[in-house]
Amino acid sequence: MPPRSIYSSLVDVGLALVTPHLARKKAFLIGIKAREVYGSHQDIRRFRDLLIGKFGFQSSDIIIMLDDEGSIQPTKVNITAALQTFLLGQRPGDLFVFAYAGHAKQVICRDGSERDNMDESIITCDELEREDAFRTILDDVLHNYLVKPLAPGCTLVAFLDSCHSETLLDLKHHVCNRPALPRRILRRARELIGIPGAAVATTAMRTNRFCSGFCPRINIPSATPKVICFSACKDSETIFEAEGYSMLNTIIGVLEKEPSPKLETLRSTLGKSAREIYRRARSSNQGRRTDDEKEMQPGVVRWAPQISSMEPLQMQGRLKL
Numbered sequence: 001m002p003p004r005s006i007y008s009s010l011v012d013v014g015l016a017l018v019t020p021h022l023a024r025k026k027a028f029l030i031g032i033k034a035r036e037v038y039g040s041h042q043d044i045r046r047f048r049d050l051l052i053g054k055f056g057f058q059s060s061d062i063i064i065m066l067d068d069e070g071s072i073q074p075t076k077v078n079i080t081a082a083l084q085t086f087l088l089g090q091r092p093g094d095l096f097v098f099a100y101a102g103h104a105k106q107v108i109c110r111d112g113s114e115r116d117n118m119d120e121s122i123i124t125c126d127e128l129e130r131e132d133a134f135r136t137i138l139d140d141v142l143h144n145y146l147v148k149p150l151a152p153g154c155t156l157v158a159f160l161d162s163c164h165s166e167t168l169l170d171l172k173h174h175v176c177n178r179p180a181l182p183r184r185i186l187r188r189a190r191e192l193i194g195i196p197g198a199a200v201a202t203t204a205m206r207t208n209r210f211c212s213g214f215c216p217r218i219n220i221p222s223a224t225p226k227v228i229c230f231s232a233c234k235d236s237e238t239i240f241e242a243e244g245y246s247m248l249n250t251i252i253g254v255l256e257k258e259p260s261p262k263l264e265t266l267r268s269t270l271g272k273s274a275r276e277i278y279r280r281a282r283s284s285n286q287g288r289r290t291d292d293e294k295e296m297q298p299g300v301v302r303w304a305p306q307i308s309s310m311e312p313l314q315m316q317g318r319l320k321l
Helices: 040-055 076-086 125-130 139-147 182-191 197-207 247-257 263-284
Strands: 025-031 062-066 095-101 104-108 118-123 136-138 155-161 226-231 306-309
Touching (some): 025 076, 040 062, 040 095, 040 247, 062 076, 076 136, 076 139, 104 136, 118 139, 139 155, 226 247, 226 263, 247 263, 263 306
Parallel strands (some): 025 095, 155 226
Antiparallel strands (some): 118 136
C-alpha cells in the first residue's frame, strides 16, 4: 500500500501516533454574545459538553471564556494570557482545540503579508464596550501563539465562527481546500503548459507565495505539526446568524451523529447550512450582520464556509477529535 499523503486523515496523523505517553487533549473556547451574536454562548457550552461527553476531554483541560456574569471574561488581557500558556508542556500526539464564536473585523495590513492587504482580528469583549482598536487580537498574534509554536506530532483543530474568518490563523492553504471549479482548473492548466510534469509540483510550491488553489498534495513526515481550521466565511465576507443556526452549531450536529466525519462531508454540510441560514434570514428579514448589527437588506451577498490548513488537505480524509 502506498504511503498516505499528509492530512489524508486526521485520525492517522493526530491521535493515532504511537507515543510513549498518553496523548493529552486540551481546548480553549471563547464565546462573545455582545451586539447580538445569536447563540454564541449556547454553542460554546454545547461544544464543551460534546468534547467532554463524546471525545474524552477532561473539564480541567478546557478553558472557557464568555462575556457573561460568573464566567472568565474574554478580554484582550485574559485571552492573550490563556494563549501564552495553551501549548505549554505539549508532547507528540497531543491534540489542541480552539473555538471562537463572536465578532471579527479587518484592518489594513502594511507589511505585504496578506493577499488582500488586510489583516483579520477577533474583537474582544472590552473592545466592544469601549470601541478601542488596541483591544483586538490580530491574526498574526493568533498564529504566533497557536500555530508557530506547535510541536512536531501535535495537532491543532480550530473553529472560527465569525465574519472575516478564513485566514484568522494565517494558514497558507485555503483556496486549494475548496471544491474544484472547472474554470479554475482550465486556467491553471494553461498556466502550466510548457512545464515538465515532474517539475509541476516543485514549481507550484516555490512560485506561489499565497495559496493558488492548485497546491500539490505531497507526502510530509507524520511527525510534523498538523493544523486545520474551519471558518464561517471568506476574509472578505460577513455572515448572518439566526437563532439555532450557526457554523459551530452545524458542526456540533454533525459530530453528534458521526464522531469522525469526512472533511468533504463537513464542507458540504456547512455550505448547505449557510445557504439555509441565508434563506431563512432573507424570508423573515430578522437576520443581522453579526459584525455591525445592520438589518439585512435585499441583495446581500451570500457567504461560504471555508477550511484552511498548514498543508493541502485530502478531503476524503476524516476529522478526529
